[in-house]
Amino acid sequence: MNYLRVAVVALTISMAMSGCSSSDNPAPAPTYNVSLVNESDAALDVDPAALSEQIIKIQTDAPLTDLSIQKVTEQSWCIATVKSTSEIAVTAGANTSTADRVAKFKLLAGSSVLEFSVTQAGANPQNVTLSIESEQLQEYSGMYSYMGQNDKAVVKVKVTTNASRWHATATAMMGDDADFVITKARGKSGEEMEFYLQPSMSEMLAGTITITAGDQSVDITVNQMTMNGATMFKLFSDENKTKAFANKTTLNFAATFDKDDTTEHIKTFYVTTDGGYVTLVCKAGTDTEVEGDAAWLTAGGNLDALRISATSNTTGAERKLDVVIVDSDNWSELFRIPVVQAAK
Numbered sequence: 001m002n003y004l005r006v007a008v009v010a011l012t013i014s015m016a017m018s019g020c021s022s023s024d025n026p027a028p029a030p031t032y033n034v035s036l037v038n039e040s041d042a043a044l045d046v047d048p049a050a051l052s053e054q055i056i057k058i059q060t061d062a063p064l065t066d067l068s069i070q071k072v073t074e075q076s077w078c079i080a081t082v083k084s085t086s087e088i089a090v091t092a093g094a095n096t097s098t099a100d101r102v103a104k105f106k107l108l109a110g111s112s113v114l115e116f117s118v119t120q121a122g123a124n125p126q127n128v129t130l131s132i133e134s135e136q137l138q139e140y141s142g143m144y145s146y147m148g149q150n151d152k153a154v155v156k157v158k159v160t161t162n163a164s165r166w167h168a169t170a171t172a173m174m175g176d177d178a179d180f181v182i183t184k185a186r187g188k189s190g191e192e193m194e195f196y197l198q199p200s201m202s203e204m205l206a207g208t209i210t211i212t213a214g215d216q217s218v219d220i221t222v223n224q225m226t227m228n229g230a231t232m233f234k235l236f237s238d239e240n241k242t243k244a245f246a247n248k249t250t251l252n253f254a255a256t257f258d259k260d261d262t263t264e265h266i267k268t269f270y271v272t273t274d275g276g277y278v279t280l281v282c283k284a285g286t287d288t289e290v291e292g293d294a295a296w297l298t299a300g301g302n303l304d305a306l307r308i309s310a311t312s313n314t315t316g317a318e319r320k321l322d323v324v325i326v327d328s329d330n331w332s333e334l335f336r337i338p339v340v341q342a343a344k
Helices: 002-024
Strands: 034-036 043-046 051-060 067-071 078-082 087-092 101-109 112-120 130-133 138-140 143-148 155-161 166-172 180-184 192-197 205-213 216-224 233-236 251-253 266-273 277-283 297-301 305-310 319-327 333-341
Touching: 034 112, 043 051, 051 112, 067 078, 078 101, 078 112, 087 112, 130 205, 130 216, 155 205, 166 180, 166 192, 180 205, 192 205, 233 333, 277 297, 297 319, 305 333
Parallel strands: 043 112, 143 216, 251 333
Antiparallel strands: 034 051, 051 087, 067 101, 078 087, 101 112, 130 155, 138 143, 155 192, 166 205, 180 192, 205 216, 233 266, 266 305, 277 319, 297 305, 319 333
8 A cells, every 4th residue: 555655646746847858948040041131220310200100121031920029128118029930010209308218129939039229319409500511512601502523532521519419411502312322311510511423424403402400401412523525435234244245236125115115115225434524326337326216226324234126027127227436525436336227
């Protein structure tokens, strides 16, 4: 009888230990790859106004069920949620304090961790002040201007304001996006706004960069000189520019194309040049430009690429034209592409 009791007790202990072992040693969480598409999203900086929704793009091989977000700082003004396996949504209430505030989060992908933060600027004072200074700008009676070349020289403008943040935007003279690339478009007082001019072969370009802080703004009028005419022009058939397309090499087009067959009726080449150029479509072997119905070929390019396009040939005969590249100053020939289109 005593032996039986000992056996039952031993069995009970064994079963209890067996029952505890699985819960005491759970399976480890899987490890996934997880990263931000834009590294700057690791430290978002937003305005004092309420933020309806800011999307942070992520890359991960984790399923949605293994993605979650934890707060690192305990606060209620900012909320971050997993929207999908590629997006995190961030919202925030308005900041009524003049001081910045920070919310920190962790994105958990199984056992992998990705940290990010949201800094919300403090509210602006009632009377905002704003001024700028730069040795690279010309200033006359409180008006600022910049005359630039096409050399991508970076222009730095120091911004002084009592607002929590300043912003910079660029517009062209005609209201479209300008060719002025703003590399630092937001900052605090004492920091520098930075921009450069995108190289352009067009006529002289003009536009405005506007720096805004609260209800105050300052304009910088920007004039961009045209490029000097090219003295060198090279074409390549690959984007890495390793397969040269020689001058006067004939380009052949099929007679007809399907409606959506862009790979056949548009040929793309990649350009290396030291200046501006103009693309002409001429009668074969001449410098005479074609017009009207004779212009079955179109060509145009920029500092990166040249594209040549043909329409379907319904004439019943082979036809020929030349694409001629000339420099933008003297219109001297730099490159010629004889183009032949087969008969239908």
